[in-house]
Amino acid sequence: MQLDFFPSRTLTLYLARIFVARIAAMLFVLVLVLLMLDLLSTSGEILAVPGNGQGQLLTYAGLRIPQLIARFMPYSVLLATLITLVTLNQNSEVIAMKAAGLSAHQVLAPLLLTAGLVSLVSFGFNERVVTRATETLKAWEAVDYGPIPTESRVRTNIYLSDEGNILTAAYLAGRGEAIAMRKVTWYRRNADGMIVEQIAADSARYANPGWKLEGITRFSVQSAITDKPRSLVVGEALTPDQIDLAKIDPDAEPFWTLTGSIAEFERAGRRTAELRAKWWHKISGPLSAFLMPLLGAVAAFGLARSGQLFVRAVIGMALGFAYFVVDNAALAMGSFGGYPPFLAAWAPFFLFLLIGETVLVRTEE
Secondary structure (H helix, E strand, O other): OOOOOOOOHHHHHHHHHHHHHHHHHHHHHHHHHHHHHHHHHHHHHHHOOOOOOHHHHHHHHHHHHHHHHHHHHHHHHHHHHHHHHHHHHHOOHHHHHHHOOOOHHHHHHHHHHHHHHHHHHHHHHHHHHHHHHHHHHHHHHHOOOOOOOOOOOOEEEEEEEEOOEEEEEEEEEOOHHHOEEEEEEEEEEOOOOOEEEEEEEEEEEEOOOOEEEEEEEEEEOOOOEEEOOOEEEEOOOOOHHHHHOOOOOHHHOOHHHHHHHHHHHHHOOOOOHHHHHHHHHHHHHHHHHHHHHHHOHHHOOOOHHHOOHHHHHHHHHHHHHHHHHHHHHHHHHHHOOOOOHHHHHHHHHHHHHHHHHHHHHHHHO
16 A cells, blocks of 8 residues: 555646545535525415514524535535545546556545545534524524524423422523513422413523512412413522533534533533534544445446446445434444443544545555
8 A cells, every 4th residue: 555645736637626526516416405405494484473574594504504504515525425436437548547556545635635625624514603593593492483582591391309299490591690581381289299280481580599480370280270360489409510410412602612511410410421422523523424335335446338337336425424313323332321322433544544444455555
């Protein structure tokens, strides 16, 4: 195996240029199609809110596009790899490069370099743009596409326990004593764990102690009576510090912020396996784009006239999609403690790195 991976500057730039162009084209097509399908399923809910119109649809699209780019960037690199390598093979350009003395690794090196740069750009894009869009979109969904909340540190779907009773909130913003909750539900339970009273409120704020509910509808299970008191204070044992640590959304927090949040959870004695797995996956996820040229490399070699080029392309695609399946399964296992967090995030990457390298070496080197 030769170790001079870039013997020709002209060839490197040529391969990198066509590869980047095809990555951009595939990403554009995937994002456009998926955004249209997403809007078809969501536009009814957005337009059902009085005052919402085309501007809100464009806002939704602007918040969804970064999420779609982040999710389907590795798929775009995989498809671009297959298209690029199949085209080079059909045009006998791979044969010309191998006849000039290039090894299989040297043929793939410009694509791997380009995919590595795509991974770095994707990581920065995810942490600077996607996290903010995710936080805003989740907060907007929590208020049923009404006016977009402007508060900071927004969290959604909060669940808290207070001496057997349960407090839930669809939306929570702020921190400390300035915490504000919306769409709050309080379930009061007896000693046997049975719900005896349900209180739904529009909002809740810290009353020191407890949380003052406003816009209340109270239902008594035993008497089946519904009334609307002006205000109530519940959850006197729940402090702002407990609520601050109620939930962390790793998808809405940048890598460097999530590090501090995990440290706070650990100091409080909370379980952090899921957060640790997501923290590691913030690195391994974008880096998966680097694997795609290696997994799709089987489509580059072999004679195009042998009739097996399509089969090779299918094998490359199968390897790429198998990686995504295993990656999602490992991350799910890490989320509930089946795997250690580091293993859950990195095992699929190193496994398929070895598989791709083994296939390439045994068949072409």
